[in-house]
Amino acid sequence: MAQIKTHFGSPRWQHATTSPEQYYAQCGRIWQDVDTLQQALTLNAFSQALTELNGFYAVVQQQPGKLFAAVDHIRSIPLFYGQRDATVFLSDEAEWVRQQVGDEVMDDLAREEFQLTGYVTGPDTLFPNVKQLQAGECLMITEHSNAPTVETQRYYRFLHTEPQDYDKALLEDQLDRIAVASIQRLIDHADGRQIVVPLSGGYDSRLIVSLLKRLGYENILTFTYGVPGNKESRYSKRVADALGLRWHFVEYSNELWRQAWESEARWQYQKWGSGWTSVAVVQDWLAVKIMKEKSVIDSDAVFVPGHGGFVAGSHIPDAAFTGEALDLDDVCHALFQGHYNLAPADLFTTQVSSWKTRIKEKAEATEIKTAWQYADAYEKWEWQERQAKFICNSVRVYEFFGYDWWMPLWDKEFVDFWQDVPLALRKHKAWCIGYIKKSYNEQATDKIENLGNASKSPIAHIKKKASKIPFARKAYSCIKLKKQNQHPLALYGRHDEKEHKSLIEKGVSIVGLNAHDFLNHPENKDKS
Structure with a gap:
């Protein structure tokens, strides 16, 4: 028999029974009236109701044989889900979902991406059967006699228009x-x-x-x-x-x-x-x-x-303002250069071309003809990946x-x-x-x-640029090694100097060291 099981670990979740056959749970704060949200009977209706909301929230609405869930426009309160046999699990705790679906080994590609960027892109996580709602996304789980179905829909994307004139x-x-x-x-x-x-x-x-x-x-x-x-x-x-x-x-x-x-x-x-x-x-x-x-x-x-x-607009690449012709491949190249850089990509088995293909899939753009479309595609990808999953998290x-x-x-x-x-x-x-x-x-x-x-000092900008150039990487790494004890936030104090020396020499950044330590923590060693 198909089932839907939920688990809310945070005490911030508030539950409000709207009828004997339905409940509504909310974490965070929504400014508008949620009656339309609670009355939605289809995924399209639920999605449309979400477009009218402002606030920072995650919501779950359960009806007989059906469940709706959503995160806000920046995924400020994450929700995770997974399926095992005839049961779908939904929770604000990824670890609970992992345990329910029985995942014991991390996905190899996800591990590499995590080390390169600090996060896993799209709906994926480090574990193959643990998924997440992306920024501005909702889902509907429907019970059937054999197994439930899971449908997702994006109700919001960070997309731009370019006005012809303005004051x-x-x-x-x-x-x-x-x-x-x-x-x-x-x-x-x-x-x-x-x-x-x-x-x-x-x-x-x-x-x-x-x-x-x-x-x-x-x-x-x-x-x-x-x-x-x-x-x-x-x-x-x-x-x-x-x-x-x-x-x-x-x-x-x-x-x-x-x-x-x-x-x-x-x-x-x-x-x-x-x-x-x-x-x-x-x-x-x-x-x-x-x-x-x-x-x-x-x-x-x-x-x-x-x-x-x-x-x-602080993260728009300079290429958008040069007047040169740009296309989707240029977007993917800029995103790869700007975000897959916590460690040198050549340390891993996945080829750069494969990462760019993965970026293109997540970019959801078909063609780029203008500078503003180039900037828009770049920012849209960064909004849903780095901003939502790393910065705002x-x-x-x-x-x-x-x-x-x-x-x-x-x-x-x-x-x-x-x-x-x-x-x-x-x-x-x-x-x-x-x-x-x-x-x-x-x-x-x-x-x-x-x-x-x-x-954002000029010197810091130059150092960041130099750290991405292969022939300059080793020289820059030597400078970093000498200045470990001079970091303004003392962040290198977290890492053993001898243990991490080779990683720093290879060009692994301070956040990259953090990702490395996380993936190689004793508790995660048996999950690799």
Whole structure:
């Protein structure tokens, strides 16, 4: 007999019985009325209802013989599913699904992709029979006499239009209105609770705190971390001081990282936070751990990272602005160069051509005729893969320690706005940066125009480019080896210098070392 079994491990899930024969479960926050969602009887109706929602959520609706499920437009709360014989399993915990379907060995291709990118693309995970809902995707499971069927449908994609003409001043007014509205929804969600902002040297977190200041929210804590005197922390403190915000610094060292890395808690976080899909981000795991232990943060605090600035065009390749003819192969090449680089691809059995074919399949683009279509295809792939599975998945850090979170720059209305902004205004994110500087200067006492992004320095950009060139890789790796003890976040303290020397010499990046350690953890050795 066909069956559907569910398991929700997070206490954030809320269950509401809508009738004796139906239940509705929601994790996260939806702003609109969900009656239409609950009344949907077909996958198309369920998908259509989802297009009207804003918020950060995952939902499950079960009816007799049928189940609907969905994640939001950025997969902020993942859902996983798998099938074994006549039973389909659905859960917010990938490990539970793995155990139910009986997968014991990781897929070889998925392991290689995980090591190269930090995540597994498409609906796949490290295990062949454990699948995931992609960003902006929903599913319907239907019970039949012999076996259930699983259908998926994308109700949202991050796609652009290119307007023939536009009014720059009107667009800026619209941007300001929508940005303020997204921060107001954050304020409504926080409802007086402490808002904790990881304030980097970048622009995105600066926009969040500037608008919070403008709207008069007072219960704000900003923080940063790293070795004393690192550039990001200097920028961060300067911004916080200029806005009159409380600022906290968490000091990192190689020894602190070594102790944390060897702890069972670190592994439990990485295992759970990965969802068997991506490298669980650990950069600020140590900072949150220390701040919680020292009671720096309120127990009901809401963490608000600056994820989402990507939508303004910061990752569009320069090739889109050169005027040269571009096609789908150029998109695939740029995506491979930009994302399959945590380790040299020539260390693995899969050929570069095969990776580009896999990229093309996930890109879902048929032809590229214009520069904006090239940029659109590139950003669409990055949105559903790197942004959804790696960057935004970093909010698992806050959940692991029992905290709430919100990502105002991934607010659906804010994202929708950027889908209609012309390519010329998205080049290098320059137009958005101008808006951020203006918003900051309106609230700050320290009006410094050249207070830029510390993580985007010209030297850092050159180093990143050099690390991808085969003949320069070894020389660059030698520099990295000499500077392991000088990393601004002391991240190399997580890894044994002798054990990882050969990997660094081969060109494996710091995130690549993290992926390597995860895949080769003693608990995963028998799964390879």
